[in-house]
Amino acid sequence: MSDTQLTVTLDGGGIEDARAVVRALQDVFGEPDEVPTDERATIRTATFSSAANPEPSGTTRGGNLSAPVTVTVQGSPQAVAAASETLTSAFSTRDEGAASGDQEQERQLLLVP
Numbered sequence: 001m002s003d004t005q006l007t008v009t010l011d012g013g014g015i016e017d018a019r020a021v022v023r024a025l026q027d028v029f030g031e032p033d034e035v036p037t038d039e040r041a042t043i044r045t046a047t048f049s050s051a052a053n054p055e056p057s058g059t060t061r062g063g064n065l066s067a068p069v070t071v072t073v074q075g076s077p078q079a080v081a082a083a084s085e086t087l088t089s090a091f092s093t094r095d096e097g098a099a100s101g102d103q104e105q106e107r108q109l110l111l112v113p
Contacts, residue, residue: 005047005048005049005075005079006025006029006047006048006073006074006075006076006079006080006083007045007046007047007073007074007075008021008022008025008045008046008047008048008071008072008073008074008083009043009044009045009071009072009074010036010043010044010045010046010069010070010071011042011043011044011069011070011071011072012042012067012068012069012070013065013066013067013068013069014039014066014067015036015037015038015039015041015044016066017065017066017067017069018036018044018046018069019035019036020063020064020065021046021069021071021087021091021111022035022036022046023063024063024086024087024090024091025046025048025083025086025087027086028082028083028086029048029079029082029083030048032046032047032048033047033048033049034046034047048079064113065091065111065112065113066113067113068110068111068112068113069110069111070096070108070109070110070111071087071108071109071110071111072106072107072108072109073087073106073107073109074104074105074106075104075105076103076104076105077100077104077105080098080104080105080106080107081105083107084107084109087109087111088109091111091112092111092112092113093109093110093111093112094109094110094112095107095108095109096108096109096110
């Protein structure tokens with residue numbers, strides 16, 4: 001089984017907001033390879049390596065956010081779809097757009113408190 005990498009970029013909010021987003025994605029993608037740790041950063045990243053066919057669990061709760069957070073997810077079409085669905089079920093979201101390449105997709109969501 002091949003691995004799929006999902007890269008998550010977070011802009012806005014604080015470190016606890018970034019951690020809430022990562023916790024929501026852990027239900028589907030497992031423990032992240034890289035997590036946001038710098039409390040002073042304005043843009044944070046997390047990466048996940050997961051099974052080739054990630055499936056949203058449907059029971060994810062993300063918690064409360066202190067401020068709006070723009071989240072960009074990038075990876076395989078299945079990983080991006082699973083991440084988008086997971087975040088949409090865990091937070092109030094607004095779809096900010098998507099882009100597709102040959103092997104990867106990218107989607108941007110605005111998560112609001």
